[in-house]
Amino acid sequence: xxxxxxxxxxxxxxxxxxxxxxxxxxxxxxxxxxxxxxxxxxxxxxxxxxxxxxxxxxxxxxxxxxxxxxxxxxxxxxxxxxxxxxxxxxxxxxxxxxxxxxxxxxxxxxxxxxxxxxxxxxxxxxxxxxxxxxxxxxxxxxxxxxxxxxxxxxxxxxxxxxxxxxxxxxxxxxxxxxxxxxxxxxxxxxxxxxxxxxxxxxxxxxxxxxxxxxxxxxxxxxxxxxxx
Numbered sequence: 001x002x003x004x005x006x007x008x009x010x011x012x013x014x015x016x017x018x019x020x021x022x023x024x025x026x027x028x029x030x031x032x033x034x035x036x037x038x039x040x041x042x043x044x045x046x047x048x049x050x051x052x053x054x055x056x057x058x059x060x061x062x063x064x065x066x067x068x069x070x071x072x073x074x075x076x077x078x079x080x081x082x083x084x085x086x087x088x089x090x091x092x093x094x095x096x097x098x099x100x101x102x103x104x105x106x107x108x109x110x111x112x113x114x115x116x117x118x119x120x121x122x123x124x125x126x127x128x129x130x131x132x133x134x135x136x137x138x139x140x141x142x143x144x145x146x147x148x149x150x151x152x153x154x155x156x157x158x159x160x161x162x163x164x165x166x167x168x169x170x171x172x173x174x175x176x177x178x179x180x181x182x183x184x185x186x187x188x189x190x191x192x193x194x195x196x197x198x199x200x201x202x203x204x205x206x207x208x209x210x211x212x213x214x215x216x217x218x219x220x221x222x223x224x225x226x227x228x
Contacts, residue, residue: 006035006123006218014121014218015039017225018086021119024051027079029111030066031087032059032104035121035218039086044069056082058111059104060173076114085115090206091133092126092215095228096189100136100206103161103172109204112211120215120228127217127226131186135196136161136206137179143201144177150199154192156181176203 015038022028022043030040040055040062047053047070055071056079057063066073076082087108089097097120099105112118135156139147148158161170161178170178186192186207193207215226 005125007220010123010218010220011035011121012038012218013223014123014216015086016042017218017223018119018121018216019043019046021084021117022046022051022053024053026083027054027056027074027081029082029085029087029115030055030057030062030071031085031108031112032062032102033088035088035123036062036086037065039121040065040071041069044071047071054079056111058087058108059102061102061104076111082111082115083117085112085118086121087112087118089120089122089126089208091128091131092120092122092226093128093131093189095210095212096131097208097212098131098133098135098206099208100138100178103136103138103170103178105136105206106138106172106174106204109208109211112208117213118211120212122215122217124217124219131189131207132184134159134180134182135186135192137181137196138172138174138176138203138205139179140201140203141177144179147199147201148179151179151181151196154183154195156183174203
C-alpha cells in the first residue's frame with residue numbers, strides 16, 4: 001500500500017535537511033520510499049565529493065538506488081553500529097509512526113532500531129494527531145488466514161496486499177506476504193504494537209513507537225523540525 005500526497009519539492013527539502021546530519025566516517029541506514037530516495041541521492045552527492053560514508057540498505061530498492069549513486073554498502077552483520085538512519089513514514093503522530101507502504105518495514109525496523117539516531121523525513125500529508133493509517137503486517141505465507149482472523153479479533157480489518165501490474169499478492173524481500181490492517185484511529189499505538197507482535201506467524205508490523213528522534217517535515221517554503 002504505497003501512500004501518496006505531498007510534492008516532490010516538499011520531500012526533497014525534508015530529505016536534504018536530514019542529510020545535513022551525515023558526517024564523515026558514518027554508517028547510515030538507508031530507508032525505503034519516495035522521500036528517502038531524495039536522501040539517498042543527497043548522500044550520493046556527499047560521497048562523490050569525497051565524504052567517507054557507508055550505507056546499510058533496508059530493501060532491494062534502496063540497495064539498487066544507493067549503488068546507482070555510488071554509495072559503498074554494508075550489511076548489518078559486517079558493522080558494529082549504525083550511526084544514523086534516515087527513513088520515511090506513511091503517517092506520523094507524536095513519537096509513533098506507521099511504516100510499510102513499500103513492504104520493507106521488517107528490515108527498516110531492524111536498522112532504525114539499531115541506529116544511534118533515527119531521522120524521519122516526511123511531507124505534511126503524513127502528519128496527524130492520531131495514527132489512523134492501515135497497519136502493514138508482514139506474515140508468513142502459511143499463517144495468512146490465521147493472522148487475519150486474529151487481527152479481526154483485535155478490531156482490525158485485514159486485507160491482503162495485491163501486487164500492481166501482476167497477478168497475485170505482494171511478496172516482500174523476505175519472501176512473505178503483507179496484510180494491510182485498518183484499525184481506524186489508534187489511541188494506544190504501543191498496546192496495539194504489542195498485541196500484533198504476539199501473534200504467531202507475524203514477522204513484523206508497521207507500528208514504530210519511540211524509535212524516531214526527529215521528524216523533518218518539508219513544506220512549500222522550508223522544513224519543520226519536530227522532536228519526538
